[in-house]
Amino acid sequence: MLALVHLRKNETIPARAAGFGVSTATAWRYVDETLDVLAAWAPALQEALVGLGKGDFVIVDGTLIATDRVHADEPFQVIARPDGTPLTAARAHGIIQACLTRQILVLADRAYQRAGATVRIPYKNHREQPARYQEFNRDHARLRAPGERAFAQLKSWRLLRRARCSTPRIGTIVQAIHTLMTCDHSG
Template identity: 35%
Template sequence: MIAYRAMVDVPREVVQYLARLLAAERRARGTRSGTRALTCFYQALLVLVWFRKGEDATLLGAGFGVSRATAYRYLAEGVTVLAEQAQDLHTPLRRVADDGWSYVILDGKLFDCDRLTETTLNVKQETIDAWYSGKHRDFGANIQAVMRPDGLPVWTSDAMPGHLHDLTCARQQGVTAALHWSAAELDLPALADSGYEGAGHGIKTPVKQPADGHRLDVDNRAFNRLLRGLRWQGERGFAILIGRWKALRHTTASPRRIGGIVAAALHLTHFEYKYLPGTC
């Protein structure tokens, strides 16, 4: 292999913050000083290089002077300590309301992963690929997210198999129940696309075209236009995450781990946006 100099465009404060989380994890595990191949700082740097650039773990490990197995172990540990900072959905909803926002955006996305052999039964009792989305014609994990009106994502869900519908995932993850609560208790409704039709109280979706081919009533057309005008910027949330953290664009890890990887990327994003708990 040939070594070369490289740089990663993340603030040093992010590396130091992650290093402190890793140091706390080592203390909790009882890791003795001097027994690790990398210090907490360089382990944090390794993790952030992977998130930012999506580097191959073997080459990344070689660049830091550790084996492929050690690189994977360090990456998994970094993802875990970041994902553990995630909060229950009710907490970020309260914060959005306290910050003066009048609504949130609900959206779902398929995060691309390698082809899998896991199968399941569909509603017709036919065997299908569990992680294949017929809508997107790709394999991946369905992740639900709640965004502020300006597009900043405030919460992401665990991974669900890609064959499931957005509304099914939102219900099984308890997202719809939390949004019903926020609409009723915080006066904070959620805006969503037509994939969430029938989600219930407080989750606003577009009015669909009549099945008989007639044009929508003018009031319904105005409602749909207003909804699109309010929702479009909030749907930038996934673009913020994927644009900043290249590792989210495709994963070779188990798709069940994608939820933790996205939650870790969300926490890094909150640090950079100064949106961690207790910050302004």
């Protein structure tokens, strides 16, 4: 519970320790151990793409996760199914290439311009844009909308708005949050 509150509220560990009636060292240990266990359950990129191949598509979006470290904001990407279910959240390494290898179509925003043969981005807005380009952009936005919601859910965890940790630890935090977002609540 302490780790969950830490992720949701982004309060300092000493404040959380006092709230739970434990020492700061114990609170750090509980949070670190819990995050490590949750992160271990998150799928790696190749695992997340299992079962997807030619004819399938995913939605990719990225962001910088702000940290309190100087010049150390970390780039992360979220990959979601067409229905918006997050598949994985990872640092921006190898995602486009993995989808290209499997011939998975990637719907992305304009930041992914010239990213690869299987990446589709909207057309640039020009005043004299043909109607078919405008229609493509509307369809593209409609298909990407569920992925945008998945990304917004990830950013709803306050810890990811401004992390107070080392940049390597952010990867563990993102994976732990992914596990919490996608765990099966039926059992």
